[in-house]
Amino acid sequence: MIEKLRKNFNLSNVLARTFFVLAFVFANWQNALTATVLVLNSPSIWLAFAVSAVLGIAIMFLLPVLVNFALNLAKIYTVPRAEYCLLAHTFFAIGYIICGLLRLVNLFTPLMIVWGGVLFPFISSLIAAILFFKVTAKLYFNDVTVLNYYKVFVIAYFIIVFVLEVLW
Amino acid sequence: MKKILFTASSICLVLALCFAAVCGTCITVYAEEAVADYKTDEAYIFMKEFISENPDRSSVIGEKQTALYLKNKFDALFGEEIATVKSYDAEGKEIVCNVIVELKAKDKTAKTIVVGAHFDAVGQGANDNAGGVTALYLIMKKLAAQNVELPFNLMLVAFGGEEDGMIGSNYFLQNYNGKLSDILLAVSLDSIANGDNLYLFCENKHTALADFILSKAQGKVAIAEKPYAQGVFPIDFHGYGYYEVIQGSDHTPFRLQDIPTALFFSGNYSGWGYVESLNPEKNTMNTNSDTLEALEKNNGGAFVDKIHTIADTVSATLTAADFAPVAENARTELVNNDILFNAWWARLMVFGVSLLLALFAWLYYRKLDKKSVLGTAEVKNDRVFSTPSADNIFDFDDNKDKKDKSSDDIDDIFTFKK
Numbered sequence: 001m002i003e004k005l006r007k008n009f010n011l012s013n014v015l016a017r018t019f020f021v022l023a024f025v026f027a028n029w030q031n032a033l034t035a036t037v038l039v040l041n042s043p044s045i046w047l048a049f050a051v052s053a054v055l056g057i058a059i060m061f062l063l064p065v066l067v068n069f070a071l072n073l074a075k076i077y078t079v080p081r082a083e084y085c086l087l088a089h090t091f092f093a094i095g096y097i098i099c100g101l102l103r104l105v106n107l108f109t110p111l112m113i114v115w116g117g118v119l120f121p122f123i124s125s126l127i128a129a130i131l132f133f134k135v136t137a138k139l140y141f142n143d144v145t146v147l148n149y150y151k152v153f154v155i156a157y158f159i160i161v162f163v164l165e166v167l168w
Numbered sequence: 169m170k171k172i173l174f175t176a177s178s179i180c181l182v183l184a185l186c187f188a189a190v191c192g193t194c195i196t197v198y199a200e201e202a203v204a205d206y207k208t209d210e211a212y213i214f215m216k217e218f219i220s221e222n223p224d225r226s227s228v229i230g231e232k233q234t235a236l237y238l239k240n241k242f243d244a245l246f247g248e249e250i251a252t253v254k255s256y257d258a259e260g261k262e263i264v265c266n267v268i269v270e271l272k273a274k275d276k277t278a279k280t281i282v283v284g285a286h287f288d289a290v291g292q293g294a295n296d297n298a299g300g301v302t303a304l305y306l307i308m309k310k311l312a313a314q315n316v317e318l319p320f321n322l323m324l325v326a327f328g329g330e331e332d333g334m335i336g337s338n339y340f341l342q343n344y345n346g347k348l349s350d351i352l353l354a355v356s357l358d359s360i361a362n363g364d365n366l367y368l369f370c371e372n373k374h375t376a377l378a379d380f381i382l383s384k385a386q387g388k389v390a391i392a393e394k395p396y397a398q399g400v401f402p403i404d405f406h407g408y409g410y411y412e413v414i415q416g417s418d419h420t421p422f423r424l425q426d427i428p429t430a431l432f433f434s435g436n437y438s439g440w441g442y443v444e445s446l447n448p449e450k451n452t453m454n455t456n457s458d459t460l461e462a463l464e465k466n467n468g469g470a471f472v473d474k475i476h477t478i479a480d481t482v483s484a485t486l487t488a489a490d491f492a493p494v495a496e497n498a499r500t501e502l503v504n505n506d507i508l509f510n511a512w513w514a515r516l517m518v519f520g521v522s523l524l525l526a527l528f529a530w531l532y533y534r535k536l537d538k539k540s541v542l543g544t545a546e547v548k549n550d551r552v553f554s555t556p557s558a559d560n561i562f563d564f565d566d567n568k569d570k571k572d573k574s575s576d577d578i579d580d581i582f583t584f585k586k
Binding site for chain 2: 006007009012030033034037043080083086087109113114115117118119122126138139140141142143144145146147150151154158161162
């Protein structure tokens with residue numbers, strides 16, 4: 001199965017993007033449900049799924065743009081961009097899945113909702129980022145070039161964490 | 169034998185028919201009495217008069233008139249001028265008023281319990297909250313009649329401005345004469361007449377306070393503790409750190425000051441959703457359909473029973489000899505809702521962990537740096553995805569040329585793999 005997918009980039013790309021959107025919905029449906037309460041004064045689960053799916057699709061298209069921008073900014077031209085973006089989609093999706101699983105705690109108790117709201121994305125993004133770095137560093141960089149890649153990756157990660165998790 | 173069986177079964181049948189007829193008559197009579205009864209009930213009479221005499225309870229002027237009306241009613245219960253109408257100003261304009269009846273304990277160091285219901289409304293507001301005001305009135309009537317000495321100060325408050333964001337209860341706390349830590353408990357009665365079930369809400373966990381109140385439950389309608397929150401919203405309207413529908417009532421300003429609260433309300437509560445009733449026609453809260461006529465049409469006289477149940481339960485709780493220690497202890501049972509703890513400590517923790525991670529990241533960078541000095545800098549050309557080669561798609565016959573050089577049919581050179 002994996003071997004077949006490795007020889008069919010287009011199919012893999014479609015599957016990775018679909019996986020990304022589904023994982024995004026799984027991680028964010030509770031926030032979307034809150035949005036429906038604000039707008040409709042009552043929760044609407046289907047509207048919440050629809051809203052998070054639309055947002056997920058938008059971010060799915062935005063992610064390659066951001067990844068390319070970051071790689072250009074870091075002057076890393078040696079990685080195959082399409083493949084790298086596909087891996088980014090896949091590992092972001094893994095992060096969302098972990099985050100969604102952690103957020104299921106909120107269904108049972110409200111006690112973790114605030115701390116969880118900050119900690120769960122942090123934990124899941126950390127796991128996904130480490131995995132993504134390990135895989136891409138091994139694939140595309142040698143002992144010398146990995147140094148610059150690591151530096152850029154860590155800086156980008158901490159900027160994202162600081163802006164989204166601490167300041168947001 | 170057959171004859172005996174036939175006679176016995178006939179007698180049984182006749183007896184059963186008679187029993188059914190008698191029961192049916194009783195049920196009919198009881199139902200008619202119930203319908204007739206509730207209209208002569210003091211709760212119904214008070215509520216009907218309260219609604220008809222105060223049709224406007226949403227404007228500032230209308231609220232002031234209603235407050236004066238309630239003051240007269242409360243004074244009449246105690247036979248003295250005991251109620252005060254407390255008005256609150258903002259930027260020189262009167263914006264809200266509360267009606268306060270204070271029953272002081274003999275002990276001057278005694279702490280205070282507040283029992284309140286908001287009297288303002290959207291539309292006629294029969295369920296939300298003429299029902300609650302009626303229960304408050306009945307509680308006062310019982311306490312006035314019993315003339316008991318309570319071991320705590322009791323403040324019975326009709327709050328204004330709840331529908332505009334709990335303004336009355338907020339101003340009550342801001343202008344409270346005394347330490348807020350001296351308030352042992354705040355009981356709120358809101359929308360108790362129309363919903364499917366009667367609920368008590370103290371904390372999202374088991375507490376001795378809730379147990380005690382429920383143990384004193386009296387009346388025809390059962391009161392259950394609200395299911396502990398499971399489906400909540402990750403948004404903070406009031407300062408709890410999360411949102412559930414039940415936060416939008418007068419107990420919230422008290423609870424956010426770390427004062428234990430007990431909210432009585434009616435409805436149907438499960439998981440993510442709160443509705444007044446599973447019957448959509450009965451869902452009238454905060455609409456112009458929240459009228460006394462609708463209450464009667466949807467509930468018959470049952471809504472009067474609910475009001476009495478709440479009034480009797482609260483009265484029995486307040487006058488119970490062993491209630492004071494439970495109320496004193498309630499503060500120790502509160503779930504931590506501290507806004508700093510909730511909103512900022514989590515972020516600060518992430519920031520701290522990030523700094524720690526940065527340290528590890530720097531150490532790992534040094535390791536990579538050393539490795540790079542010794543590294544071979546070999547060219548990496550790994551790819552996850554590969555373009556299939558022709559060998560993966562076709563079967564080539566390498567000997568074809570040798571076999572038959574005259575043939576130029578392409579199928580003789582290669583074939584698609586099966």
